[in-house]
Amino acid sequence: MFMLDMMISMIFFILLIICVLV
Numbered sequence: 482m483f484m485l486d487m488m489i490s491m492i493f494f495i496l497l498i499i500c501v502l503v
């Protein structure tokens with residue numbers, strides 16, 4: 482559960498960075 486939550490937050494953070502860069 483914790484690992485899944487960490488993974489989701491990490492993916493969300495990466496997507497946010499991509500949106501800012503593009």
